[in-house]
Structures are given as structure tokens and as C-alpha cells.
Amino acid sequence: MATRTLKVLTYNLHKGFAPGNRRFVLHEMREALLETGADVLFLQEIQGRHEARQMRFATWPESTQAEFLAEAGWDHHHYAGHAIYAAGHHGNAILSRFPLEEVRDLNLARWRFASRSLVHAVIRPDSLPEPLHLVCVHLDLIGFERRRQFRVLNRYLLDEIPRDAPLVLAGDFNDWTGRATLHLDLRLGLREVFQESRGTHARTFPVAWPVLTMDRIYYRGLELESAHCFTDAPWRELSDHAPLWASFELEA
Template sequence: MGQTMIKVLTYNIHKGFDRYNRDFVLHKIKDHLKDAQVDVVLLQEIQGRHLHHESRISAWPDVSQFEYLADNIWPHFAYGKNAIYRKGHHGNAILSKYEIAEWSNLNLSRFKRASRSLLHGMIELPNSNGPLHLLCVHLDLIGFERKRQIRALKHYVDSNIDASDPIILGGDFNDWHGGLGGSVESQLGLQEAFRQINGKYAKTFPSNWPMFRMDRIYYRGVDLLDSYCMERQPWSELSDHLPLYARFAI
């Protein structure tokens, strides 16, 4: 049985605003995501609804941001609404060219307005013998909260995913000082794609002068082919984060 290649991108889109939080650039993000030609997009800080922006910004889409980005490129999507406030909500999303057979959302935050969660989607690829688990995460800014969230993530994976099933876990780990990497790899039995290729985690924040290794793509049960950070224009002018890419065979 032949292998199937799957291309994955993880991206914190800053709710569709540029790195300075001034200009609404979701239409540009959509165009460049399309040009990236990936099979799966793992998105953080994506706006599900915002009543104030809907009435104030002429370019604001008539549908949710995840539906707008998905369009006819990624016909299957899931959205985890996590940060909820009077004017709307935002969270994580998975966009996929393959059908998402099942999905669930686990809120990892103890604070109502914080978008800290695990979005889990299951897809089946051609020629595969079972599901591929896609996990999209956004962890806390505070170190002890991130550690607690990693423990919650491990408990969820151990309880809901067979040990032999392949996993791709991507997102914004907010790991300012690099202390989480070993925990994720040892506790979950995962490897980080960019680090496997380049020997270190990718610098993804801030996008115009990346200094911090915030965003990751971890995996198990698939063969890593390539991984890189999209660090040049136009990406450095869009969100405050840079997107991270990985290509696998399964």
C-alpha cells in the first residue's frame, strides 16, 4: 500500500489583524494561505464573531473567519469557541481538504476570556489503515499554566487516542523560554518537525523580527519529509506570528 503525503501549516492569525493590530488583513491572509497549497491548516486566534468589528470594518466577511478562509479550498473545518465575551468569541480552527470524521474541543483555560484550548479532529487519508489525529492548541502566556495544560493534554491524548494512532499536533505554545519542548516530547512521545530538520525550534514571534520560538508542529506515527518557517514577506507583514510548515508521508 502506497503512502499519502500531507502538508500542514500552523498559524496564529491574530484575529485577522496585522502585527500592529491596526489594519484588517484577513483577505491577504486568505490569498497567501491559498498560495501555500497545504492540505491542513491549524489556526489559532481566529474570530468566530465580533459584533463591533462587523459593523465598523467594511472588509469584515459576512461569515465567520474560519468559513471565509476555508471557502472552496478546504471544504471541511472545525471551530473551537473558547474566549467568549459580550461582543463575540474567538478560538482555534482546523481547515482540511479531507473530511473531518469527528472532532471535539477541550477548553484548557481557567479564565473565561482566554483562548487556551485543544481542538481535536480526526481525518482519514487515502491508503491509510485508520485515522490521523489533528490537534490544534493554544497555550497560556504564564509558565505554570502552560505546564498544567500540557498535563491536561497528555491526559486527553492517553484517554482518547490509541497509542498506535498517528498524531500531528500544531499550534501556538507560547513557550517564551523553551522550557516546554522536552515535556511535550517525553510525556507525549512526539517529535517536533522543524527541530528534527534544523536542530532547534523555529523562531516565529514577532513576525517582523522573530526572536521567540513560540509555534511548533509535533508528530508521531508519520514520516517527516520537510519543515520550515515562512519568515519572508508577505508573512512578516501580516499577523504578529509567522506560520510554520511541515510535510509528512503516512
């Protein structure tokens, strides 16, 4: 029986800037992400276009940030830029070493400048007997709006993904109150990697002194192997969020 490990990572990129927007560090982010060995990246606040910043920073890539990061070894990617403004746009992206199928995205925000969206794709790792659904989300910081978005998210997951299909739901839930899991429909059968492995959610924000459990990796239909929150170097000098990483055991 062939066994393979699937590694996933979720990260709020802060549009490629270090905490406080002092330095543009997208190149350093790419190197750090590559070192994690992740097969799938769930990325939030990833910049699609920003004309003023492109002129200001000499190291700003000619391509979108999703395309720039994908060049390091994730051959398949999808970017959804739902936060739109005069200078450009940003949003969410999924990068994968496996081909992405059935890609969809949904704007969860009621305002066009807010980066609150969902990206959904399917991958078919050889060692998994059925397709694996991937959903990347970024929810609102304001409680009443975040609760509304949870209702939309629950409805989408229940309607669009078979109840018995393997699923990884990851992203920035802005869950500073620690109540995100309570808002997910029990019928989804989701578990959170840190809650399962350590009994508590990982503190991811701010990265220099993490106190808030803003980010999550939920899953079902997979065997959790390990989970890690990167708060050491070089991560504390990159985004204002710490990334979450998890590995799952797949059997053919």
C-alpha cells in the same frame, strides 16, 4: 505502492489583523494560506464573531473567519470559540481538505475570556492505512498556567488517542522559554518537525524580527519530508506570528 504527501500548517491569525492591529488583512491571509498548498490548517486566535469590528471594517466577512477561509478550498472545518466576551468570541479551528471525524474540543483555560483550548479531529487520507489524529492547541503565556495546561493536554492525549495512532499536534504553545518539549509526556512518542530537521525549534515571534520559538508542529507515526517557517513577504505584513509548515510522506 502509491505515495502521497500530506502538508500541514499552523498559524496564529491574530484575529485577522496585521501587527499592531493597524490593518484588517484576513483576505490577504486567505490568499497566502492557499499558496502554501496545505491540506490541513491548525489555526489559533481565529475570530468567530465581533460586532464592533464587523461594523468598523468594510471587508469584514459576513460568516465566521473559519468559514470565510474554508471557502478557499478546505471543505471541512471545525471552530471552537472558547474566548467569550461581550462583543463576540474567538478561539481555535482546524480546516481540512479531508472530512473531519470524531471532532471534539476542550477548554484549557480557567477564565472564559482566555483563548486557551484544544480542538481534536480525525482524518482518513487514502494513502494512510489508519486514521490520523489532529490536535490544535493554544496555551497560556503565563508559565504556571501553561504548565497546568500541559498536564491536562498530556492526560487527554494519553487517554483519548491510541498510543500507536498517527498524530499531529500543532499550534501556539506560547513557549517563549523553549521548554514545551520537556513538558510533553515521553509516552506520547512525539517529535517536533524543526527539532528533527534542523536541530532547533523555529523562531516565529514577532514575525518582523523573530526571536521567540512560540509555535510547534509535533508528530508521530508519519515520515517527515520537510519543514518551513514563513517569515518573508507577504507573511511579515500579516499576523504577528510566522506560520509553520510541514510535509509528511504517506504510503498506501
